[in-house]
Amino acid sequence: MASLISLRGLHFSYASGLDVLKGVDFELNAGDRVALTGSNGAGKSTLLRLINGLETPNSGEIHAFGAVRRQEKDFRDVRVRAGLVFQDPDDQLFCPTVAEDLAFGPLNLGKSSEEVGEIVGRTLELLRLEHLADRITHKLSGGQKRLVALATVMALEPEVLLLDEPTNDLDRDTKQHLISLLTELPQAMIIVSHNHHFLNRVATRQVELSDGVLMEQAA
Numbered sequence: 001m002a003s004l005i006s007l008r009g010l011h012f013s014y015a016s017g018l019d020v021l022k023g024v025d026f027e028l029n030a031g032d033r034v035a036l037t038g039s040n041g042a043g044k045s046t047l048l049r050l051i052n053g054l055e056t057p058n059s060g061e062i063h064a065f066g067a068v069r070r071q072e073k074d075f076r077d078v079r080v081r082a083g084l085v086f087q088d089p090d091d092q093l094f095c096p097t098v099a100e101d102l103a104f105g106p107l108n109l110g111k112s113s114e115e116v117g118e119i120v121g122r123t124l125e126l127l128r129l130e131h132l133a134d135r136i137t138h139k140l141s142g143g144q145k146r147l148v149a150l151a152t153v154m155a156l157e158p159e160v161l162l163l164d165e166p167t168n169d170l171d172r173d174t175k176q177h178l179i180s181l182l183t184e185l186p187q188a189m190i191i192v193s194h195n196h197h198f199l200n201r202v203a204t205r206q207v208e209l210s211d212g213v214l215m216e217q218a219a
């Protein structure tokens, strides 16, 4: 079976000269829920940004959904199909209200306002956020913002989820709800987290990024 995402010999340095990735190989297959671990500054967020084309590798190849992706135009499709939830929700949310933030992506994809209304309602319900629909996004609490950021990505119904520290700021019940939700979703996902209890419950595989390379961890 072909991989959904395949990284081959990926090298990446920031303009500052810092070498972050030094030959990363990775395959994401249908049904995988991969825990991506590694110490602070190891390059986990950078790796998710590369998959989405928000950074460009110095060398190596990114294959996604059956095609090699090199240029900005190749990644427009990848960004819709592999939804990235940023580590910092303030990087994700930019509309005045929660409902508008959720509607933005689907409207941009050309869906009708009726369809968008349905998607927004369904996604708010899935994440138990109905009560926040009309709230001003930038005045939400940290945990609320994180859930709304996840909701904006879920509203696009991506084939793959790239989740950067999804449990930060969440209370215990909400973390529990997120565990149930993620394990019931059909999508393949890469989950960056430092929360081992959460990863043990959700992930089917674990990889660790260390000194610029990815190592598969024993189950």
Ligand SMILES: Nc1ncnc2c1ncn2[C@@H]1O[C@H](COP(=O)(O)OP(=O)(O)OP(=O)(O)O)[C@@H](O)[C@H]1O
Pocket: 014, 015, 016, 018, 020, 038, 039, 040, 041, 042, 043, 044, 045, 046, 047, 087
């Ligand atoms: N825009 C940038 N310009 C220059 N260096 C950067 C930039 N973003 C991140 N870095 C550096 O690249 C390295 C990898 O950062 P990254 O954010 O990918 O780490 P991380 O594994 O996600 O860490 P954390 O667990 O703290 O979120 C770090 O040393 C960081 O300081």
Ligand SMILES: [Mg+2]
Pocket: 044, 045, 046, 087, 164
């Ligand atoms: Mg990070």
